[in-house]
Amino acid sequence: MSTDVTAKTPAPAPPGKTGGATGGGLLQLVLDGLRRNMRQYGMLLALGLIVAFFAVVTDGDLLLPRNVSNLILQNSYVLILAIGMMLVIIAGHIDLSVGSLTAFVGAFAAVLTVQHHMAWPLALVLCLLVGAAAGAAQGFFIAYLGIPSFIVTLAGMLVFRGATEILLEGQTLGPFPDGLQKIGNGFLPETGPDTNYHNITLLLGLVLIVFVVLQEFRDRKRQQEFSLDVVPLNLFLLKIVAIVASVLVVTMLLASYKGAPIVLLILGALVVGYGYIMRNAVFGRHIYAIGGNLPAAKLSGVKDKKVTFLVFLNMGALAALAGLAIAARLNAASPKAGLNYELEAIASAFIGGASMSGGVGTVLGAIIGGLVLGVLNNGMNLLSVGTDWQQVIKGLALLAAVGFDVWNKRKSGS
C-alpha cells in the first residue's frame, strides 16, 4: 500500500454541531437495500409470477423439459446481446445496430463456410474479429469523434443490414458444417451409466450448486470480517435454499431431456465473466463512473474515450457471437435474421434495471429482463397468441417495468 492517511481524526469541533449522520437500525438497512434494488428484486419476483402464471394456464406445458430446453435455445441470442447492451447503456449510450450486425456476421459465416468451405473453427474466429472490428469502427466515431451513439448506430443498423443483403444477394445460404451448428442447437454429449438423466448435466448442476453456496458463505464471512451489517442468518439461509432449489429444478428439467445446451454453457460463462468484470475490474468501474457522472469521471482521470471505445468494440464481438448462434440454430444465414433484436436487447436491459441516463444496471439484471421477455414470448406461443398481440403485451410489459421503477423512485425520493 503506497497510500497514506493524511488526516488525523479531527479534534471535536468546537463551533456548532457536525454534519448530520443518518441513523437507522438493521431492519431499516435491509428495507433500504431492498427498496433501492427494487427494480431487480421486483423483476425477479415478476419473472417468478410470469412463469407460475404460464405454467398454470398451459397446464404445465411451459415447464416440460423439452420446452425449457427450447426456451433457452430460442432466447440465448437475445440474452447474449442483452449483456453487451447493458454495458453500453450503463456507459450512457445506446446501440441500435446489433440486430443488423448479427445478420451480417451470420451471412459472413455462411459465405466463409458454405461458399468457400473454410474450416469452421477458423471461420468462427474470423467472424468474432469482424464483429469486434465493426463495433470498434462505431466506437471510434462515438468516442473519438463525439458523434452521438444513437446516430452512429442508426447508421450502422442500415449499413450492416444492407451489407448482409449484398453478401447474400438476397438469398438464404446454408446448411452450416456440423461443428458450427452445435453452437446454436447442440447439447453436451451423453456419457456414463444409463440413469434416465443426462449425466454430465447433473454433474454440472451439482458443481454449480457447490460453487454458488461456497461463494455465498465466503462473501458473508468476508462481510463479517469487516464488521459489516450482514443479512440475518435465517434470511441468508432462505436465500441459499432458494438458489439451490432453482438451480436444481432447472438442472433436473434439462437433464431429463437432452441435457444442457451448449449455448447455455456459453451464456453461463458470459454471465459469470461479465458479472465479474462489471463488479471487480477497473474497466467495469470506469464504465459505471462515466455513465454515472461523465464530467466527474473525466476530472478523476478516467480515460473516458478509451472506455467508451472498448464498450462498443465488446458489443460488436458479442453481436458476432449472437449472430453465429442464430445462424447455427436456423442452420442458414438469412437477410432477415436478427430483425428487431436490438430492440429486444434494449428492452431486456431496461426491464432488468438499466437507466436511460446511464450509470446503473447489472449483467444479471439484463439476463432477468431478457428472461421476462423470453418467457412471455414462449408462454404466449404455447397459448397460440398471435405475434400481433405478443408485441402489444411485450410493449406494455416494458412500459410497466420502467414505469414502476420511476414511481418507486419518486416515492422514496431518491
Added chain:
Amino acid sequence: MAGPVLEMRSIVKTFPGVKALSDVTLTVQRGEVHAICGENGAGKSTLMKVLSGVHPHGTYEGEILFDGEVCSFKDIRASEEHGIVIIHQELALVPFLSLAENIFLGNEHAKGGLIDWRETLKHASELLRRVGLSDHPETRVADIGVGKQQLVEIAKALSKKVKLLILDEPTAALNDEDSGKLLDLILELKKQGITSIIISHKLNEIRKVADSVTIIRDGRSIETLDVKSAETTEDRIISGMVGRDLDHRFPERTPHEAEAKAAPALEIRNWTVHHPIDQTRKVVDDVSLSVRRGEIVGIAGLMGAGRTELAMSVFGRAYGRYAGGTVLKDGKEIRTRHVAEAVEHGIAYVTEDRKHYGLNLIDNINRNISLTALDKVARRGVVDEHEERKVSERFRKSMNIKTPTVFETVGRLSGGNQQKVVLSKWIFAGPEVLILDEPTRGIDVGAKYEIYTVIDQLAAEGKAVVFISSELPELLGMCDRIYTMAAGRLTGEFSRAEATQESLMRQMTKDKEVTR
C-alpha cells in the same frame, strides 16, 4: 403615485439545512437604479428569486409590496404580469431561434394559434432599436455576441411592459465595450421611467449607474447608502460588505516560513485561457503564481474572477482553450494536457461543484473514493474489494464521514459529508499539490472546522495547498499567502501579515482600467 415602488420587508428564506436569508429589508424608490452588493453567497440572488416568484409565495416569510400592493406571486409569470422582469446571469435565450422569436417567446403575437409574423417583426424591430441594436430581427441568437444577447434580453423584458427590471450581474460575461453600452442603456431606460435593480460586484459600475446601494451580508440587509453622496466611497461600500467579525474558528496554524532556496512545488507562469466558445474573451489573463511545499496559498476573488477557470485549465486543461503559459513542478516544466497527466505529476483538483464535477452521486462512498486511484487497490486490472473496503473504512474514520456504512449512496449524504468524500478521493490519489476550490461551500460550521483541520494537516505533511475561496475570513484564518484575482487577472499578493478583509476586497473589486 409617490412613495417607493418596491418594499420587501423582513424576508426570511430557509433551504433544508441552510438559512439563505435571515432578515432582509429592501426599499426601492420609483425611477431609480438600485444596486445590491455583497459577497458570494450573501443571498443576493436568492432575494431576487423571492421577488420574481422563482421561490413562490408561501415558501418564504415576510412581505413584498409592489406599487403599494401586497404581492403573492406563485411563479415567474405572475411577477411578470405585474411588470417585474428578472434577467439572470445565465442568459435564457434559445440559441437557434431568431431575435424576434426569442423576444416574444411565451408571449407571441398570434391569431388563432398562428404567429402573426408582420406584427412580430415590426414590434421586434422597434424593441431592438430601443435597446440600441440594429440587427435584423430574423437573425439567430447564436449568431450575435454575448453583449448583444444581453441587450436582446432587455428588449424581451421591454416587450412585457416592464416596470421593474432586475439584472443579476449583467456585465459579468461582457467585455468593457459591451459593459459600457449596457450601463448606458440602463441609464437611458431610467429616463423613460423604468426602475432597475442591478446586482454587481464591480464598484466602479455601481458608482456610474446607481442612485443607491443596499449591502447584503450573510443573509441580512446591512444598510442602504446614497451613492451620490460624497460619503459613499468605494472603501465605505467595501467595509459594509466585509464587516463581519472574525468569529469563525480555525485550527491553530504555525505559518509556514517559505524556504526561499527550494523551488516551488508548483509554479504557474503567464497562464492565459480563452473562453471555450467566445474566443475573444480571456477568462484567465497572464496569471503567474507559485506555491511551496507545506504552504497554504489562497486565491481570493469574486464571481467571474477566473479562479476556477485557472485551476481547471491547469488541471489537465479541463476548462476553456489554452492560450499560453507554462506549469512547473519542482522547478521543471511539466505537461498537463490531460487530467491523467496532471494526476501523474501529483496534482489534485478538488472541485467547487462536487455534485457535477466531483462525485458520482448514484454510486456509493466506497467506489467514489477509490475511483481516482483504482490501480492502487487493483492487481492486474481486478479490484481487490478487500483492499478497497479497507481504504474507504480508513477514510471514513480519519475524515469522520458520518454514514451507516461505506456502501451508502453518496447522493444521500449531507453536503459536509459529500465534501469529505471528495477530499478523501483526492487524498487517496496521493498528490503533492492540492488545489482546493471552495472546499467549504454549502456546508455547516462544524463540518467546516473538520475540513480546515484536514487542510492544515495536509500542509503539515509537506503538501502544497492552493486554497480558492470566496470567504475572506476563511482565507485569512488558513493561508500563509493570498493572491487576489479580478476579471481573469492577478491583482494582488499579500502575506499573512499584510492581508485584511478590506485590503483583499479592494483588489478583488478592481476593474481593468483601475488595475492598469
